[in-house]
Amino acid sequence: MRWARENMGLALLAFGLAFALWAAAVWEENPPVERSLTDVPLAFQGLASDHVVFERSAERVRLRLRVPRAMEGTIVPQDVEAFVNVSGLGEGAYERPVQIRVHRRSIQILEVDPPAVRFRLERVESREVPVSIQILGQPAIGYQAGTPLPALPQVRVTGPRSRIAVAAMAVGRIRVEGARQSVETEVALEAVDSEGRVLTEVQVEPARITVTVPIEQRLGFRELPVRVNLRGRPARGYQLTEIAVDPPTVTLTGDPRRLEEVGSYLSTEPIDLSEARGELIAEVPLVLPPGVALVGAPNQVEVRLRVEPILSTQVFQQVPVVVEGLRPGMIARLSPETVDVIVRGPLLYVESLQPDQLRVWVEVRDLERGTYTLTPTVILSATVTNLSWTLIPPSLQVTLMPAPTPTRTR
Known part of the structure; x- marks a missing residue:
């Protein structure tokens, strides 16, 4: 002892x-290092259920930490908690320190930015306000927008007492630019005061509603589609495959009685298709009835026409298959010895093809004795590049063997 x-x-x-x-x-093996955490959410704890925090000077905070080097790469914002204690506070303006709660050992807080926040506390109130819809843009020429029709005339707004006291309406916006028929869509609502200023911290319920804006044609206006007036026929073997008009519709203005007399479409001046082929683009005048005029456009439209060959098919049956590149002293046996060739392309060229313009062959150059599955090659002597063809069958068997030795006679 x-x-x-x-x-x-x-x-x-x-x-x-x-x-x-x-x-x-x-310390030497795992020295402490400094690390920053940005955008850490700031919570308010102890808030009474009938109160709300608003006009806060900060929504998030930045922290400077000291941690062991081994933890540096694993630190996440969830490892810490930033909060302001508002327990027992009533309505008013405050400034309170930011407190930090650490959820992992070995984390040391060096700095909190900002160290304190300013905010206001108020009671939560709610009431109903009217819905007001603002129209953005203009309908198409000759049309007008009617009064917007919201699905609900009133909605409920909830938020700080001082905000709700000045809430005048819930505003939504709907766009009708270029519309020719009624517009119906869902729009977002936001609370505003009597001066149209948006009230932050105020929730609108429901936050989105359906709104319909009627679109009507104005008196003295009429919208009509454009019809292309064609004459003549394309060149032989060709067909019209596309017609495009820009603009496809035009608006007329004039005396309502004159407008009622106009037909269901407006025609162009005639376009001659005689012997046409390829693509045609032209500015073509419109034929206007007397007493009416076009609105917002010159008296012509752009017409685009496409004239293309008519396609056709011709079948050449039992076309012999020629062997190319056969070595001396060898013979070839084909199975089958002929094929069918289906030729597709412009009608004029396909119809004029003759069997002697078609050649089918297989290449056996550099092939040794044996049996092979080969795909034949097709050659057309006609100078046409836009033809296609299909072989039936698509391949054949070629057997290469020595030629038999002639028998000597005594």
């Missing part, structure tokens, strides 16, 4: 030295 009392100091000194050596080793 006496020995223990006399050596207690030495034992404590030895323990302290050992701990210092251990701490130094840990």
Whole structure:
């Protein structure tokens, strides 16, 4: 016992030295490093259920931390919690410090930015306000927009008491640019005061509603489609495959009685298709009835016509297959020895093809003795590039063998 009392100091000194050596080793292997966490959400704790926080000076905070190097890459915003304690506070303006709660050991908080936040507390109130819809843009020429029809005439707004006191209406916006028929769509609503200023921190319920804007044709205007007046026929073997008009419709203005007398479409001046082929683009005048005029456009439209060959098919049956590149002393046996060739292309060219203009062959150059499955090649002597063909069958068997030795006669 006496020995223990006399050596207690030495034992404590030895323990302290050992701990210092251990701490130094840990420090050297895993030294602390600084790390920043940005955009840490700021919560308000202890808030009464009938109160709301608004006009806060900060929504998030930035933290400077010290952590062991081994943890540096694993730190996430969820490892800490930033909050302001508002327990027991009533309505009013406040400035309170930001508090940090750490959820992982070894994290040391060095700095909080901002260290404090300013905010207001108010009671939550709600009431109903009328819905007002603003129309954006203009309908097509000759049309007018009627009064917007919201699905609900009123909606409920909820928020801080001072905001709700000045809430005048819930405003939505609907676009009718270029419309020729009624527009129906869902629009978002936001609360505004009597000056049209948006009220932040105020929720609108429902936040979106369906709105219909009637679009009607104005008196003295009439919209009609354009009809292209074609005469003549394309060149033999060709057909009209596309007609495009820009603009496809035009608006007339004039005396309402005159407009009623106009037919169901407006014609262009005649376009002659005689012997036409390829693509034709032309500015063509419109035929206007007396007493009416076009609105917002010159008295002509752009007409685009496409005239293309009529496609046809011709079948050449039992076309012999020729062997090319056969080595001396070898013979070839084909199975089958003929194929059918289906040629597709422009009518004029396909109809004029003759069997002697068609050649089918297989290439056996560099092939040794044996049996092969080969795909024949088709050559047309006609100088036409837009033809296609199909072989039946698409491939055939070619057997290569030595030619039989002639029998000598005595």
